[in-house]
Amino acid sequence: MVARVKEILDGLWHFSARHERIDTDVSSYWYASGRVLIDPMRPSGGIDALPGEDGPTDVLLTNRHHWRHSGEYAQAYGVTVHASRPGMHEFGEDQPVTPFDFGDELPGGAVAHEVGTISPDETALHLPGLAAVAFADGLVRIPPDAPLGFVPDELIGDDPEGVKEGLRERYRRLLDELELDHLLLAHGNPVVGDGREALERFVDGG
Numbered sequence: 001m002v003a004r005v006k007e008i009l010d011g012l013w014h015f016s017a018r019h020e021r022i023d024t025d026v027s028s029y030w031y032a033s034g035r036v037l038i039d040p041m042r043p044s045g046g047i048d049a050l051p052g053e054d055g056p057t058d059v060l061l062t063n064r065h066h067w068r069h070s071g072e073y074a075q076a077y078g079v080t081v082h083a084s085r086p087g088m089h090e091f092g093e094d095q096p097v098t099p100f101d102f103g104d105e106l107p108g109g110a111v112a113h114e115v116g117t118i119s120p121d122e123t124a125l126h127l128p129g130l131a132a133v134a135f136a137d138g139l140v141r142i143p144p145d146a147p148l149g150f151v152p153d154e155l156i157g158d159d160p161e162g163v164k165e166g167l168r169e170r171y172r173r174l175l176d177e178l179e180l181d182h183l184l185l186a187h188g189n190p191v192v193g194d195g196r197e198a199l200e201r202f203v204d205g206g
Contacts, residue, residue, distance in 0.1 A: 005030065005043045005051060008192050009130050009182060013051055016144070017041035019068070025144060026070070029134065029184050031127065034108025038125060038134050039066040039186045047072050058082060058107035060185055062068060062123050062136035063088035071095065082106055087121030113174060117166035118156060124174055132182040133174065138167045141188025162204040168203045175199060
């Protein structure tokens with residue numbers, strides 16, 4: 001199933017689509033004001049159906065597993081795909097990616113923050129102008145409107161509880177450091193408006 005593109009904040013659009021490899025719906029975001037896509041799938045109507053007068057110039061990935069349909073955007077728009085440097089080994093010759101380091105300011109004004117823990121390249125992308133943060137695989141909603149949670153233990157590694165506590169600690173740090181009102185999830189629907197409260201409850205075990 002491919003969902004329509006829906007504006008969730010001024011200039012920020014959400015859409016979801018079925019991921020062929022994992023056979024589940026995943027989320028993508030189009031920040032039209034900054035001309036960047038985050039973890040992009042192909043929206044309903046095709047990649048040329050993105051709202052706005054101008055197409056994307058850049059793609060930002062929250063981790064190395066979220067290439068998704070980036071290649072189609074690169075072919076159509078000539079976008080530059082950006083991903084965290086620790087994940088560069090994952091990309092083949094047919095997947096040109098520009099590495100970024102944690103702390104870098106990226107296209108669209110996004111700032112890359114280290115999450116790590118579940119994988120070395122796990123990144124949170126902060127959009128300061130929107131008080132929104134995009135998350136990769138460490139924070140999910142499965143099913144899409146479920147409460148915030150972790151992926152199943154078998155996908156976390158040999159020490160699921162240790163990884164979970166490490167992620168909670170990283171998210172506490174983000175709460176302390178960032179203006180954060182909205183959560184943009186790669187797996188699950190976004191949390192708009194009460195994202196800080198939802199993340200606080202989650203890291204406190206609620």
